[in-house]
């Protein structure tokens with residue numbers, strides 16, 4: 001399988017071009033202009049010697065689609081180039097990307113730090129599921145560098161954060177967190193789902209690994225579930241042999257390979273594919289990879305439109321009498337406004353925002369039920385505008401105390417802004433707000449008691 005870029009100019013391409021062309025040369029694929037779907041479980045050996053060499057890692061190439069497929073490889077190369085990383089791995093879902101990455105870095109007895117507000121599923125995976133596998137975790141309040149420093153132990157294998165929090169919309173100070181983690185020899189993993197590489201490129205700010213739920217903006221059509229892992233290729237694992245023996249010493253789970261020797265460009269990614277994906281099998285289907293590629297082609301255009309629409313919605317919501325607070329890093333007075341300016345590229349802003357109504361949970365429910373254009377569901381990043389009440393859906397597994405810690409009031413409404421005409425979005429929000437007539441209920445809000453989302 002050719003890993004060569006389509007042309008020698010490709011290293012200089014802008015994101016708008018990368019999403020259409022990187023990692024694919026149709027002349028190597030039966031002259032097919034579109035990336036073909038390699039709908040096969042297995043790949044042929046030319047002869048016994050060829051098969052043996054593939055298995056002995058003397059030759060590279062696909063063998064069995066659990067660990068790779070040429071359709072998926074194009075997606076991987078595109079996202080690696082978009083993020084400025086050394087290599088990428090496509091997997092079955094965003095959660096699989098998070099689980100595989102943390103399982104590659106940490107095992108029983110180890111420790112992971114969560115350093116920002118997080119998607120509820122990630123919080124649940126790390127705090128509850130990984131705990132059952134013997135991996136401890138510490139949740140550190142965002143921006144609390146003293147607590148982060150104090151939480152790092154010799155067993156800490158990763159500091160995990162989201163570049164733009166879902167649903168809080170906070171923008172993380174990736175560079176400050178990375179500098180602190182690196183002082184202690186710990187790798188930094190950033191979930192870049194809500195920002196996309198069009199808005200933030202975490203590797204440029206010191207992150208070591210970047211993850212995506214490709215289900216969201218990468219696909220953009222809400223038609224498929226997928227995940228991506230990008231290895232920045234810059235972390236010096238060999239300077240941390242005690243901390244990361246699985247990358248720096250022979251690994252019995254894969255030919256006793258020393259990953260930093262055999263795959264110096266992207267050892268973490270190589271282990272994620274050859275040990276975690278091979279053995280746990282959270283594989284992305286070729287057809288799903290194809291659908292994600294179709295969506296990815298328009299990412300740059302979509303993010304521009306989403307950004308403009310989000311600005312229009314923010315301006316609108318902030319002057320509505322029923323709205324108590326609006327949370328987005330572009331809103332004046334938001335604690336992350338300056339940080340957002342430093343991190344966000346190309347004048348774009350994220351398409352996720354949340355707000356609270358004066359009537360709390362009851363009013364949020366009335367507003368929600370009255371929506372006619374915004375879809376009531378729990379996805380984000382679709383071309384269509386979406387609405388959710390996190391405390392009742394994505395974050396319903398969190399206790400009240402955990403909800404408070406991640407800054408989610410019970411009546412918080414989250415919007416994921418799409419690419420519809422902005423006037424139609426405002427009209428829908430306006431008519432739904434008029435239905436939110438409940439007067440203040442007794443549910444706590446972020447104003448009284450809860451930690452603010454931003």
Ligand SMILES: Cc1ncc(COP(=O)(O)O)c(C=O)c1O
Pocket residue numbers: 093094095096119121122162166191193194212213214215225226227379380
């Ligand atoms: C920020 C973030 N990361 C990860 C995930 C998990 O991704 P998936 O649903 O593709 O497993 C989600 C899903 O909502 C998310 O919002």
